[in-house]
Amino acid sequence: MKTxxxxxxxxxxDELIGSITSSAAVQALKSRGYDRLVLQVGRGSVLPGPEVCPHITLEAFRFKDSIAEDIKGADLVISHAGAGSCLEALGAGKPLLVVINDKLMNNHQLELARQLHMDSHLLYCTCSTLTDTLRTMDLSALLPFLPGQPKNFANFLDKALGVQ
Amino acid sequence: MSMCVGVLVGFFGTVLFFIIRLFIIVTTGSKCRPGAKGPVTVLAVAGSGGHTTEILRLMESLSPSYRPRHYVIADTDKMSEEKICTFETSKEHTDSDSQFTIHRIPRSREVHQSWSSSTVSTLNAIRYSVPLVFSLRPDMVLCNGPGTCVPLCVAGLLLGILGVKKVLIVYVESICRVETLSLTGKILYPISDYFFVQWSALRDKYPKSIFLGRIV
Incomplete structure (x- = not known):
């Protein structure tokens, strides 16, 4: 199953959860071969049940200690712009579509998502362009996100501090 | 009258002494090489969540010459202690004389806390930080953004100003900051000895910063 x-x-x-469960978005997902949708809705006002989208396998939960397993099991991750979520999905090597909440436009969290988008590590849209993006996106154009190199930091510090 | 003048002269003299010492301490940090004399004592400030993960990635990269390792966490933080212990015990297999301690101090600023109440809680955090830093006497403080960094770095600076020991302040701005520094970063930029940023846009804006690409 493509998840x-x-x-x-x-x-x-809520706007993202509403958009992704709309029939147009579900149709777009189906046409791209996805047949299972897992939602982590946080403090959202609704926890959608399977009856919301009869044409796709739907699961939803609010919080888990770790979403690592859900990311690992996914073929596409759709995330808010939070740095932690973006880095976790990219670190797991998953194609990532970040949906911007335009009500939080000056949030510094957007800086990272915007930069990673400019560097072609993720796709970027708003709730109103979500369905179009799902229809037209080209995941093969995304570049892999290589892990940072703490060794460079350690080498610099060794030299600066005179560590043998 | 003459006593008043005496008090004033004393007061301004002390302030002047502090300013001159501060200037000397901040400008001569790059000449300080604690590693040439032996192991480097590290005080690492673990924040919460993402900050702790990032700081442990940095600690993992450091050689066994960086010991002992003292961690400071905010007393409201439940997760970090477990993460640190897991990390340090996994390290012990490769490094037999690994030594670490964990210390708690009151949090200086919760997210979204107002400025005025932040000031009061920061002063409270300084009250705990000064004795802690004075007793540990680290060679360097390593931090990456949580508000708890500021009182600990101030305490480290005070050790230097008083001539007890030069404490190097090593700051690594979070990978989340691409174009603007965090509040902690802005405060610590002028007083840190090594200030790392992870995106080139920040390096261009802050000439003193060190850019080695992404390091966490």
């Missing part, structure tokens, strides 16, 4: 995992982090993002 999409949607995560909103520790807050809520």
């Amino acid at each position: 999409v995992f949607v995560t909103v982090g520790t807050t809520s993002f």
